[in-house]
Amino acid sequence: MELLPSTWYILISAxxxxxxxxxxxxxxxxxxxxxxxxxxxxxxLPGVCIAFLVFREKNIFWFLVGGSSxxxxxxxxxxxxxxxxxxxxxxxxxxxxxxxxxxxxLFLSYIQQLPWGNQSGIDRFIFGQASTLSLLDAQVIAIISxxxxxxxxxxxxxVKIWVFDIQFAGTLNFPFKIVEALFIVFLCLLVMTGxxxxxxxxxSAMFVLPPSIAHFWKRSFTGGIIVAGLVSFVASAFxxxxxxxxxxxxxxxxxxxxxxxxxxxxxxxxxYNSLYSKLKAKKRHQDKIDEEHVLKSLYKLMxxxxxxxxxIFALHKATRMSFSRIEKICxxxxxRKLIKFSNNKIQLTxxxxxxxxxxxxxxxxxxxxxxxxxxxPEDHLHESAEDIEHYITPEVEAHLLTIMNFPKKxxxxxxxx
Amino acid sequence: xxxxxxxxxxxxxTAACCxxxxxxxxxxxxxxxxxxxxxxxLPGIVIAYLxxESLQSIWLLIGAGLxxxxxxxxxxxxxxxxxxxxxxxxxxxxxxxxxxxxxxxSSLAFRVDLDQECVLYGEVSHTLFDVLVINGKVAGPxxxxxxxxxxxxxxxxxxxxxxxLKVMSFDGVFASTIGISTSILHYTLMGxxxxxxxxxxxxxxxxxxxxxxxxxxxxxxxFSYSLSxxxxxxxxxxxxxxxxxxxxxLWWGVSVSGATVLSMGICLxxxxxxxxxxGLLKPWLYAKSK
Amino acid sequence: MIQQVEKAILEVHDLSVRYNNKTALWNIDFTLxxxxxxxxxxxxxxxxxxxxxxxxxxxxxxxxYVKLFGESLSKVKQRVAYxxxxxxxxxxxxxTVQEVVExxxxxxxxxxxxxxxxxxxxxxxxxxxxxxxxxxxxxxxxLSGGQQQRVFLARAIAQDADxxxxxxxxxxxxxxxxxxxxxLLKEMKEQGKTIIVVHHDLYSAYEYFDWVVLLNGYLVxxxxxxxxxxxxxxxxxxxxxxxxxxxxxHIIKQSL
Numbered sequence: 001m002e003l004l005p006s007t008w009y010i011l012i013s014a015x016x017x018x019x020x021x022x023x024x025x026x027x028x029x030x031x032x033x034x035x036x037x038x039x040x041x042x043x044x045l046p047g048v049c050i051a052f053l054v055f056r057e058k059n060i061f062w063f064l065v066g067g068s069s070x071x072x073x074x075x076x077x078x079x080x081x082x083x084x085x086x087x088x089x090x091x092x093x094x095x096x097x098x099x100x101x102x103x104x105x106l107f108l109s110y111i112q113q114l115p116w117g118n119q120s121g122i123d124r125f126i127f128g129q130a131s132t133l134s135l136l137d138a139q140v141i142a143i144i145s146x147x148x149x150x151x152x153x154x155x156x157x158x159v160k161i162w163v164f165d166i167q168f169a170g171t172l173n174f175p176f177k178i179v180e181a182l183f184i185v186f187l188c189l190l191v192m193t194g195x196x197x198x199x200x201x202x203x204s205a206m207f208v209l210p211p212s213i214a215h216f217w218k219r220s221f222t223g224g225i226i227v228a229g230l231v232s233f234v235a236s237a238f239x240x241x242x243x244x245x246x247x248x249x250x251x252x253x254x255x256x257x258x259x260x261x262x263x264x265x266x267x268x269x270x271x272y273n274s275l276y277s278k279l280k281a282k283k284r285h286q287d288k289i290d291e292e293h294v295l296k297s298l299y300k301l302m303x304x305x306x307x308x309x310x311x312i313f314a315l316h317k318a319t320r321m322s323f324s325r326i327e328k329i330c331x332x333x334x335x336r337k338l339i340k341f342s343n344n345k346i347q348l349t350x351x352x353x354x355x356x357x358x359x360x361x362x363x364x365x366x367x368x369x370x371x372x373x374x375x376x377p378e379d380h381l382h383e384s385a386e387d388i389e390h391y392i393t394p395e396v397e398a399h400l401l402t403i404m405n406f407p408k409k410x411x412x413x414x415x416x417x
Numbered sequence: 418x419x420x421x422x423x424x425x426x427x428x429x430x431t432a433a434c435c436x437x438x439x440x441x442x443x444x445x446x447x448x449x450x451x452x453x454x455x456x457x458x459l460p461g462i463v464i465a466y467l468x469x470e471s472l473q474s475i476w477l478l479i480g481a482g483l484x485x486x487x488x489x490x491x492x493x494x495x496x497x498x499x500x501x502x503x504x505x506x507x508x509x510x511x512x513x514x515x516x517x518x519x520x521x522x523s524s525l526a527f528r529v530d531l532d533q534e535c536v537l538y539g540e541v542s543h544t545l546f547d548v549l550v551i552n553g554k555v556a557g558p559x560x561x562x563x564x565x566x567x568x569x570x571x572x573x574x575x576x577x578x579x580x581x582l583k584v585m586s587f588d589g590v591f592a593s594t595i596g597i598s599t600s601i602l603h604y605t606l607m608g609x610x611x612x613x614x615x616x617x618x619x620x621x622x623x624x625x626x627x628x629x630x631x632x633x634x635x636x637x638x639x640f641s642y643s644l645s646x647x648x649x650x651x652x653x654x655x656x657x658x659x660x661x662x663x664x665x666x667l668w669w670g671v672s673v674s675g676a677t678v679l680s681m682g683i684c685l686x687x688x689x690x691x692x693x694x695x696g697l698l699k700p701w702l703y704a705k706s707k
Numbered sequence: 708m709i710q711q712v713e714k715a716i717l718e719v720h721d722l723s724v725r726y727n728n729k730t731a732l733w734n735i736d737f738t739l740x741x742x743x744x745x746x747x748x749x750x751x752x753x754x755x756x757x758x759x760x761x762x763x764x765x766x767x768x769x770x771x772y773v774k775l776f777g778e779s780l781s782k783v784k785q786r787v788a789y790x791x792x793x794x795x796x797x798x799x800x801x802x803t804v805q806e807v808v809e810x811x812x813x814x815x816x817x818x819x820x821x822x823x824x825x826x827x828x829x830x831x832x833x834x835x836x837x838x839x840x841x842x843x844x845x846x847x848x849x850l851s852g853g854q855q856q857r858v859f860l861a862r863a864i865a866q867d868a869d870x871x872x873x874x875x876x877x878x879x880x881x882x883x884x885x886x887x888x889x890x891l892l893k894e895m896k897e898q899g900k901t902i903i904v905v906h907h908d909l910y911s912a913y914e915y916f917d918w919v920v921l922l923n924g925y926l927v928x929x930x931x932x933x934x935x936x937x938x939x940x941x942x943x944x945x946x947x948x949x950x951x952x953x954x955x956x957h958i959i960k961q962s963l
Contacts, residue, residue, distance in 0.1 A: 034504040035449055042624065086695045088799070091635050094448035095685060098628035102678025105625065109672035202516055208508030215501055248524045253516035260513035273500045285962055373949060374925045375709060376734055380721050383770070384734055391958045399951060444800060577819065584810050587800045594763055594789040595814045595866075641801050642846055694848070 009138040016145035018232035025207035037207035042097040043074035045104025068188040125195045141193045199252035209259040216270025235259045299356035312344040357417040362389040364410035371411040430564040431617040432655025435629035444586040448631045453511035457488035459518025485611025567616040621674040628678045639692035708928040716741035722771035737929035744896045746916035753922045755905045759872045788868035805843040811865030833864040853884030870901045
């Protein structure tokens with residue numbers, strides 16, 4: 001496929017747009033105000049219409065001014081009334097966005113029936129079609145994005161304080177009110193520029209989806225922004241290509257659906273908080289429990305019948321685990337040189353003996369701890385120890401030994417090995 | 418003209434349907450969930466429409482109901498299980514569902530007579546074309562009967578569960594300790610919100626309907642001292658806005674739904690100033706009367 | 708010092724809760740006799756509210772069980788009343804004091820039944836008892852913190868339960884209201900009700916309660932107040948968290 005020159009600047013605009021909306025979106029995300037973006041995107045409509053009615057032509061500059069003004073007005077109304085505690089925030093957000101949009105619809109229907117109301121220009125703002133992006137539009141996007149990024153990098157420390165600790169910010173002698181105002185102004189301007197390619201309803205997706213995706217991959221603020229920007233750009237590029245190649249696919253929704261796909265993948269496979277990371281942690285813990293259970297049973301069997309070799313049937317009886325599971329665990333333990341395993345016979349290596357002794361020790365230590373410090377009755381100790389013994393790290397073990405002064409006997413008068 | 422009456426009646430009925438459910442939504446501080454549902458029923462509608470080619474079929478309700486449920490469930494489980502803040506979860510899911518709907522509409526446009534504009538703003542006049550004919554007599558637009566049915570269902574739900582809804586919205590923890598199954602009520606309420614959104618879809622579109630669900634009850638809330646008064650006032654305000662909206666639309670020649678939302682906006686603005694409970698002018702009015 | 712009782716009205720058996728808002732409960736095991744006014748006492752983050760929420764089935768339990776009147780909660784729901792913390796309620800709700808108190812009668816009503824004259828009598832006597840009868844028609848949003856707490860108490864009285872759980876009823880109210888409420892609770896106790904109150908102030912606890920449950924993530928004591936208020940036990944309750952429990956809790960949380 002040969003790319004038209006216009007395709008290039010569409011892609012470059014998408015790059016700018018993705019990065020700057022990810023920056024502002026991450027700030028919203030961490031301030032837990034993701035839905036303010038929603039109000040802004042809906043509230044630009046009346047402003048754009050008014051600009052059109054006044055100047056009677058599609059002029060990106062006046063659209064920018066008009067749309068941003070009504071968006072800022074809406075944001076201010078929400079914040080002011082929230083401060084005054086007239087209504088709760090959710091009502092203010094939902095009512096403001098729908099009423100502003102309603103007024104926009106009203107103007108739009110008025111424009112539609114005017115003789116000079118060739119309103120195709122405004123229509124594009126609502127659903128977005130990147131293929132109609134002009135060079136001028138691309139330049140405006142670039143200018144606003146560069147301004148946002150520059151301000152963000154220059155004021156990074158102030159922004160960070162303002163995002164994460166607004167209380168602390170209030171105690172500093174720094175004009176955070178200006179930070180806030182600038183933030184809203186640029187948010188509105190960016191929304192206006194982004195509408196061309198994404199459209200009204202879906203511009204808010206550009207703010208909220210990338211940071212939500214980043215939530216599954218990075219924990220740091222900066223790292224999150226970088227991931228968000230990157231993902232946003234790749235998805236935008238993909239969406240744009242899709243809408244250029246496949247007929248009848250509008251750009252905005254194509255971008256959002258690509259982002260949605262990435263979100264689903266992140267939800268399932270992400271590094272943090274994802275389904276995979278949870279299952280993995282769970283499986284790792286279950287493996288640890290089973291391994292330690294096998295080791296402990298081996299130790300107890302050898303202790304009670306005074307032999308060096310245990311066969312797998314005795315182990316099966318003692319652990320009540322399936323043969324296949326036991327076999328799997330034994331192979332793992334053998335790899336770690338804790339046991340020798342052949343012909344269904346198991347022998348503990350010296351290292352294995354030490355490890356199994358340790359589990360028994362932890363179990364009995366915890367029982368002793370519960371009985372001494374929490375004064376639990378004797379019959380309640382075992383169950384809790386069965387659970388907690390798998391969580392005790394060497395550090396906690398040392399701590400337990402010290403506070404209890406290296407005890408010799410557990411509450412049931414068994415030796416602590 | 419007869420059709421003018423139908424517009425006013427349908428518009429008022431829509432307001433009433435949304436208002437009585439919306440009252441509980443805003444009292445439970447879940448307005449943004451309505452925002453999410455109203456956008457997210459779109460794919461359900463489009464898919465159902467694809468099969469039935471009608472905007473007044475039971476399948477449309479079922480399709481939308483299912484996508485509404487799926488949305489609420491997705492939003493809540495992502496927020497809870499994946500540690501994502503609820504705002505972010507709402508924002509991510511509904512925009513995605515909406516985008517999916519738009520893509521479906523545009524890529525199937527050659528088969529489906531449902532355009533993007535209609536989705537966003539609704540088109541009242543459309544609702545008048547499709548009329549119900551009984552024994553060869555025209556008995557009014559189908560949309561009216563659909564809305565009436567939804568209104569009766571919503572009203573019945575609210576009246577039957579009035580006590581439970583009241584306790585749950587005031588004090589959810591207490592509600593569950595006295596054995597009210599709050600999650601069943603919650604999901605039923607959300608399901609009805611989805612149905613109502615679809616039923617009023619042609620009238621007002623998917624964004625303006627949010628105003629019917631939130632701004633309208635908010636006006637009533639600012640003036641009422643009891644839940645039942647709030648519900649009644651909500652219906653009354655709905656009718657008032659529908660009528661005034663219609664006339665504004667008539668005079669200026671603009672969209673009826675847009676004009677209705679405009680009059681809701683004006684009412685809300687007035688309410689915010691003069692509300693005897695929390696109005697911005699309350700200290701001033703109060704000082705004057707002394 | 709954990710004194711177990713025969714014929715307990717409440718039995719908490721080896722109850723563990725993990726991470727309900729950062730608090731964990733370790734192996735809580737105690738019983739309460741009926742007809743006591745008991746305080747659940749402990750520092751912030753000791754899991755006091757979590758304990759009664761776990762008893763009421765409002766938070767998931769990791770292990771152990773709870774019995775009320777020797778039965779599981781679901782079988783005796785009508786005999787148990789719970790008073791949540793004030794902050795957990797939507798006080799902006801358009802509702803009058805009387806309507807809130809009437810909610811206490813809802814467990815006795817069918818789906819569509821209205822309040823009977825008898826219910827109404829119970830509601831007004833409940834309001835009478837806590838001294839909010841003159842406020843019956845007032846909006847709850849207009850009430851002071853103390854008045855709101857009284858409304859909650861009246862609702863609980865209208866529930867006519869046998870055992871009451873109250874979550875921090877004395878926070879954010881004036882001292883006069885606090886004393887009035889305590890007097891009322893004592894009166895209820897005389898009538899054979901069992902009342903369990905989450906409370907964080909150690910000094911007043913000694914006066915108010917005849918049984919205390921001392922909590923600090925784990926159960927330090929459950930005994931009549933004079934026996935539980937020893938310097939040693941109080942030191943254990945308020946002298947900081949057990950380092951070991953905190954460490955283990957952190958490790959468990961990481962692995963979740």
